[in-house]
Amino acid sequence: MLRADGLSKRFGGLLAVQNVSFTQFAGEILAVIGPNGAGKTTLLNLLSGVYQPTSGRLHLLGQDVTSSPIEHRCHLGLGRAFQIVRPFPEMTVHENVTVGALFGTPGTTLPAARELAYDLLDRTGLAAHADKAAHELTLLQDKRLEVARALATRPQVLLLDEVMAGLRPAEAQEAVALVRSVRDSGVSVLFIEHIMPVVRDLADRVVVMDQGQVIAEGTYREVTSNPQVVSAYLGTEAELHA
Template sequence: MLKIQNVTKRFGGLVALKDVSFELNEGEILAIIGPNGAGKTTLINVISGFLQPEEGSVIFKGTDITSMPPYEIRKHGIARTFQIVRSFPRLTVFENVVLGALYGGLQLTEKEAIERTYEALEFVDFPAAPDTVARDLNTIQLKLVALATALAGGCDLLLLDEVAAGLTTAELTDVVDLIHKLQERGITIVLIEHLMKLVFGVANRIVVLDFGEKIAEGKPSEIRKHPKVIEAYLGDKY
């Protein structure tokens, strides 16, 4: 479904990504891990069009999307969430999600957008009323709004940037269940996460970055014992 081919991204003299390549299969959950500053969010920004690489390409379903702006990439069926949760704070939950439906990857009528909004909120099991103002929501509720917004607009590939950050143990369990539900729905997922309990609990494969370079790729059982990953990131506790 997705091919990252020799992607390099520089910020002045800093090389944030260096010749990174991997492929993602349809229906997979792929986790991208590594120390702070390894280039994980930069990679998500390249895939979603927020940044343009100096070298390399991003191929989605056979189409080169490397130079496309984010709104065009969204129309191709790629949605994302952000490490810092974003919403329109003065709008209601419903209004936030319906905007995602109207301006996502689908050509929807107003009626269809409303239907998809309620379906998405039900899918993520949103715990508050749809007319709740977004500024009154807590962290997990804002994350659920972001996920519902992505779903309402239609997505084949979902990029999740630290979806578990700031959550309690109970909330984390709910997020793990929700990620499995998304996969069962046929959505392919790229997950950036520091919480290894979550990564090893949901990922089919893992790509490891360090100083902008890919140092390992494989199944969770392989990554746990990979010498370079242990040295650069995991240590001995896994």
């Protein structure tokens, strides 16, 4: 679904991402973890097209999209939900998702976009809030809206940037269930997360970054038993498995 080959990104004298390679497979939930400043969000910006890589190649669904703009990647099947949720505040929840549906697939009619938006609001637990202004939502509902807007673009691969941030433990578990339902609908998911129990419960496979590089890859148990990963997190193996 997604393949990065030697992706690097330099900002002046800072090499934020260095020679990162990984493959995401169909139907997989892949986590990218690492300490603050590891280069995780920069990597997501390279995958989604916000940044162009200094070197390396990126393939999406078998196509080379290394130099492709954001909208081309979106139309090809790449969606993204952001950590900081910024809906159109005065528009209704339903209208926000309708905008995503109209943008995601060129030629989509307004009636079709509205119908898809209602379906996604039902799937993400927001149907009862369809006619509310977006600014009236709670943080958990905002996170659900962000996922619904991304799904409205009809992605085959969905990028999630710390969508659990700021949620209480019970809310985070609701969000975990939502992400699982997204995968079960046929969408592969790549997510960044700092909350290790969420990573443990959700990820099929984990890529660990530190100082812009991949330092480990494998199952949650494999990477959190890796001494280099433990050192990068400045914790203990027991804490990571807690």
